[in-house]
Amino acid sequence: EVQLVQSGAEVKKPGESLRISCQCSGYSFTSYWINWVRQMPGKGPELMGRIDPSESYSHYSPAFEGHVTFSADKSINTAYLQWSSLKASDIGIYYCARNSQAYGSGRDSFDYWGQGTLVIVSS
Amino acid sequence: EIVMTQSPATLSVSPGERATLSCRASQSVRSYLAWYQQKPGQAPRLLIYGASTRATGIPARFSGSGSGTEFTLTISSLQSEDFAVYFCHQYNNWHTFGQGTKLEIK
16 A cells, blocks of 8 residues: 655744655655645645655755755655755645656656645744 | 636535536646545545546546646535545646635535
8 A cells, every 4th residue: 555654743943944754655665756745724735846766856846946955765765855944934734745657757646645744833 | 837727716516416626727738637635634635637537546426627728627426525625736837736626515
């Protein structure tokens, strides 16, 4: 059974760093890109970007480039989303989601999603 | 950026009736269009990809149609578990999502 299990909710202050995780199981981790999606309250999802876990190659949406970093650890089938300095506007639920097709395609839907990680940034 | 506009924002339908949800793209996305269902506190669930192909395990009462800029998700006979928010997602040119249609019980 394919599962993406994310780390728990976080409450941080502006300027703090944060790394959240997405542990993947039930499939070949290096065969499917992992996407990171932000959803703010009452809004539609936004794609932040994606990572190819086989080579740790990442592609960022311009809206998020330079503010977040994706990484992946093939030894434990886990993808990460990291901030070095959080802003109050980073509040939201963050999902990892797997590409539907193996071996990379920018044109793909997302078939399995993590349960989401709530991030609250408040002074 | 391709803007996805969903209508209506809220749709009230009685159980057993048909629901028709619309999604319009600001430019052609060919057939690179997916639909997701999201219930409160849950992650989105893939229903339809390629505009009209049901994802694994999705009941036949869900169907998608359209291409280019106009798309429709139809739920033929609403069950209680179908009341949720539905998002469309284009993946032809990067990825953008609609703002969602809330399907509520009439």
